[in-house]
Amino acid sequence: MSELNEQQVALISAYIKQHGIAQNELHDDLLDHVCTSIENQMDEGKSFEAAFEQTIKLFGPGGLKQVQQQTFELLTEMNENMKKVAFSFGLTSTFLLLAGTIFKLMHWYGAGVLIILGAGLLALVYLPMLLWHKLKESPRDESMMHISGFVGLTLTTIGVLFKIMHWPGAAVTLLSGMAILAALYVPLFYFKKYKSSANKSITLSTGLVAMTCFILVFGLMSVNRSTNFNRGILLVGADLEDSVDKAANNEALYSKLEGNQNAVALKATVNKSSTTLESFRLELISETEGISREDAKNAKVYLLNGQDNFDIPTHILFGGEGEFSANALITSLESFQTEILQVYKPEIRSEMAAILPFDFSKTYEMSGHETDWETYHFRHIPLSGVLSQLSKMQLDIRNAETQALLYLLSQSAVSESPSGDQGASEAQSL
Amino acid sequence: MYICLMYSNELIKGTLKTIVLSLLAKKGRMYGYEITQHVKEETDGKIQLTEGALYPLLHRLEAEGLLETEKENIGKRVRKYYRLTETGNDQATSLAAEFHEFSQTMNRLLNNFSLKPSYNV
Numbered sequence: 001m002s003e004l005n006e007q008q009v010a011l012i013s014a015y016i017k018q019h020g021i022a023q024n025e026l027h028d029d030l031l032d033h034v035c036t037s038i039e040n041q042m043d044e045g046k047s048f049e050a051a052f053e054q055t056i057k058l059f060g061p062g063g064l065k066q067v068q069q070q071t072f073e074l075l076t077e078m079n080e081n082m083k084k085v086a087f088s089f090g091l092t093s094t095f096l097l098l099a100g101t102i103f104k105l106m107h108w109y110g111a112g113v114l115i116i117l118g119a120g121l122l123a124l125v126y127l128p129m130l131l132w133h134k135l136k137e138s139p140r141d142e143s144m145m146h147i148s149g150f151v152g153l154t155l156t157t158i159g160v161l162f163k164i165m166h167w168p169g170a171a172v173t174l175l176s177g178m179a180i181l182a183a184l185y186v187p188l189f190y191f192k193k194y195k196s197s198a199n200k201s202i203t204l205s206t207g208l209v210a211m212t213c214f215i216l217v218f219g220l221m222s223v224n225r226s227t228n229f230n231r232g233i234l235l236v237g238a239d240l241e242d243s244v245d246k247a248a249n250n251e252a253l254y255s256k257l258e259g260n261q262n263a264v265a266l267k268a269t270v271n272k273s274s275t276t277l278e279s280f281r282l283e284l285i286s287e288t289e290g291i292s293r294e295d296a297k298n299a300k301v302y303l304l305n306g307q308d309n310f311d312i313p314t315h316i317l318f319g320g321e322g323e324f325s326a327n328a329l330i331t332s333l334e335s336f337q338t339e340i341l342q343v344y345k346p347e348i349r350s351e352m353a354a355i356l357p358f359d360f361s362k363t364y365e366m367s368g369h370e371t372d373w374e375t376y377h378f379r380h381i382p383l384s385g386v387l388s389q390l391s392k393m394q395l396d397i398r399n400a401e402t403q404a405l406l407y408l409l410s411q412s413a414v415s416e417s418p419s420g421d422q423g424a425s426e427a428q429s430l
Numbered sequence: 431m432y433i434c435l436m437y438s439n440e441l442i443k444g445t446l447k448t449i450v451l452s453l454l455a456k457k458g459r460m461y462g463y464e465i466t467q468h469v470k471e472e473t474d475g476k477i478q479l480t481e482g483a484l485y486p487l488l489h490r491l492e493a494e495g496l497l498e499t500e501k502e503n504i505g506k507r508v509r510k511y512y513r514l515t516e517t518g519n520d521q522a523t524s525l526a527a528e529f530h531e532f533s534q535t536m537n538r539l540l541n542n543f544s545l546k547p548s549y550n551v
Contacts, residue, residue: 009505029485029488029510030481031507032510036461
């Protein structure tokens with residue numbers, strides 16, 4: 001019985017390692033197998049070289065590597081329980097997302113919670129589990145595909161979640177997720193499919209159809225409003241702006257009240273509020289469009305790209321307690337109302353207070369539940385709507401100003417008349 | 431690809447585990463090459479296990495706790511002997527019994543089918 005020498009065993013061992021057998025146990029098995037096979041053939045009179053060649057041939061076309069691949073697959077096959085757990089996580093998150101979407105469309109309570117849970121489960125539990133499984137069971141040259149698919153899908157899911165919840169950073173996350181999917185995963189996936197499929201032209205056309213659908217969906221998402229409908233809404237905003245400009249044309253009235261302290265105070269308070277509203281307008285436009293304040297000043301609302309964006313306006317107004325928060329706006333308008341009342345004589349202030357434009361204590365009904373003033377007027381309202389609201393407030397202020405001016409004029413007319421009583425009261429209020 | 435020649439892959443794929451376990455039940459302990467040679471001889475070369483089918487299966491059965499290994503040094507290399515564990519022994523018995531019954535059932539069934547035409551003539 002022939003026995004291989006050290007050198008020959010080392011040669012075979014090196015050959016096995018060189019052909020990608022990394023696992024020690026398997027290496028030992030195969031080394032013994034190949035050596036014994038060669039020894040037996042040498043007993044029948046074959047040379048070492050011929051016996052070696054003959055034995056290697058028996059491993060089949062996939063060679064040694066395939067042995068390892070199959071061992072790997074058999075050893076790491078997901079067991080039944082894990083499959084069930086993964087499946088139930090996937091099912092739960094799909095169900096939650098579906099329910100959340102329906103709730104959202106119907107404006108029912110709890111949509112946000114459902115969507116957060118669903119997307120969270122999908123991105124943080126199910127997708128990692130899926131990736132782990134995929135990486136374990138597929139060959140190494142596919143891992144790039146699976147990782148890019150995982151990263152792309154996770155980012156897209158988180159991006160959609162942020163978008164729906166109007167959290168900051170949604171656009172960047174969503175875009176990078178979709179870019180990874182489009183630029184890496186989809187090409188890799190179809191390249192792989194294309195290479196391994198029997199009918200290449202069918203695979204190719206299926207891929208193209210899928211891509212086209214994908215593109216169409218996103219194309220349609222961005223043009224879901226009719227142009228005429230849009231123009232109708234923007235027209236209201238533009239007309240309001242015209243009215244504000246016209247109502248601000250009150251210099252002639254002020255000039256008739258020269259030397260009147262009340263008129264000076266009135267002008268100051270109106271200017272202050274008007275400037276505040278204008279600065280909100282500029283901030284919203286410049287932030288949403290990503291342009292400077294200077295450019296925002298000259299911008300036409302109907303030309304703005306972000307006219308239907310409500311993420312950024314909502315984020316600016318409700319994202320904190322800064323200079324441009326909804327609460328800061330309320331504070332400013334409240335002080336305007338308090339100050340303008342001072343123009344009137346004390347006896348009629350409570351009557352005038354009742355007809356002031358802004359009532360922040362009132363609750364508003366919105367899709368079945370009650371909200372406060374700022375939510376009702378600004379939350380999730382697109383930029384064009386928010387700007388129209390601001391113009392309307394400007395006009396309210398101007399109207400209140402005109403009212404007060406006419407009152408002051410009538411008062412001064414009375415004080416110039418000879419009637420002593422009213423003259424005295426006018427002098428008092430001055 | 432799994433097993434060479436004579437019988438179709440579909441037919442033999444499901445019986446590979448039965449073959450290996452029964453063989454080990456009979457022989458006690460064996461190493462990989464020995465198993466392939468033994469199956470080849472016993473079946474007059476009609477069933478030839480390939481390395482690509484045998485070693486993955488052995489490793490899996492070991493991971494499942496049906497087999498255990500002992501190593502022996504043969505010159506410069508290590509030889510791994512596989513033997514049945516207690517659970518492996520139980521499995522071997524039940525798999526062999528199951529296959530036996532299955533082949534009897536198949537025989538009966540196929541005999542019925544093939545007899546019919548000859549009666550009709």
